[in-house]
Amino acid sequence: MKRYLSLFLLMISLAALASADEPNAAPSDLGRVWQVQRNQNLVQELVEGGLNLARSEDHLQRARYCNELATNLAEEIRQAADDHDGDRAIELGRHLQDVLQNGVAVNLNKERAQVPHGSTRETEMNSVRIQSGDITDHLLKELDQILKDNPAALEQVLQAIQEAQATVAAAGKGK
């Protein structure tokens, strides 16, 4: 009789265990370590870039530094796409969009307000703009191929980059 009672209690416990709600899966500590480790190089580049930006008061130079940050982000996006990690590509795509729009384009616009048309500085501005265009052009072409197995992610990343590209292309042209 005791044996049957024990068996019954065991089954009740297991049923309770099975029906219990799973705890919400917060990112685990190990996952966080892995995340920081994965972004280690990018963090290093972004901190260096931040220090460069802090030291510089020249808008054109800041736009160049932002292009360097964009280059690093583009490389990481490419890597994420290679790894079929669409979510990471989206995350980095948004950062790239921010850097291009609020870093490169904003500084080009500020520079435009200070330099006359036809000046050497204007040529340098165009050069920075072309450099930004190259970064995004290459990335768009490659992502189209690499990320085609994840159309939802591809669409979001492409949209972010294209919007940024359009903003930079228009930046510093009017006065």
Place this chain on the structure above:
Amino acid sequence: MNCKEIKYFLLGCENPDRPPADVKAHLAVCHSCQDWQNRLALIEMNVPFLPVPASATRAQLLRKVLIQPRLVGADDLSAVAAAESLTETRVAIKDTVAPVSRVIEPKSPIVLTIGRSSSRRGAGLLHFFRDLEPSARRYAAGGLAAAILLVIFGWMVIRTPHRPPTPGSQLARSSSDPLLASIVERDLRLAGAERPSTRFLALADLADDLSGEVKKLAPLPEAKGVLDELVKRYQKVVRHGLLEIAQELSAKDRDELLNTVGERLHVAGRTADELGEQLGAKIPNSSRDALRRLTKAAFEGDRQLRDLRVQTFQQEPGNIRSPDGSALVRRDNP
């Protein structure tokens, strides 16, 4: 065949007094085995004469078998109908059991379709268990328990939500990195900052981001590899960022900013130091070392910012204080 094999064979065969030819050949030459066979045959011969205690169980069992309805599937109905050309089937039980007869008809209530009554089947299952021998009942109970456990575990496995790779659903692989997002935000503030004070505060925020991450990860032994890099970045931000930009701060808000950021550095250093003490031997040496280096860099930064405050104070006309700045106290910030 040797003697041992012959004995095993005789024990297992139905008629030990009538063995096959090869066994006979051995018995013909082996007197020991012959004696053994004779004794076995004698036992076998006397077994039927052993007294058996009176029991009514056999009769009850036979009665139950005959009374219980026979489960017949719908497909079997035609076969049953064909068999019912005899309108009646009578089964008589010999000896101890009184004659029992049942009529099996195609439309009879005892011709059940499968799945008709779960309560009757449950009762049947219970009867089945009760009628089993105690040892068989134990095996059956064990088997049933194992089957139930299997079903429960299967259910648990099925219930475990399978997360498809949708945005934001995967663990660390897909979730966005708050440190990265924060650093990008600081960089963009620096990219648009026109005044040194804005850059100074953005760098202080960047330093806090890094020290905060170090303190978050320090308790994890697995993080020892990343802590070193984060501390290096922190040192760089303090030494080559904050201390450089501090020189550019305008006299107007210089003292206030130096005091504020110096205090933040001091707090960062103190909490890192306390954490290192608190965690002690629980974390690897390299992690403790990383916390120590962060503490040192923070205290060093705070000290240098205080030195700057002293210099500023001394340069202001009308202020005459001791060169060590002992008169300079940290103001509490709201």
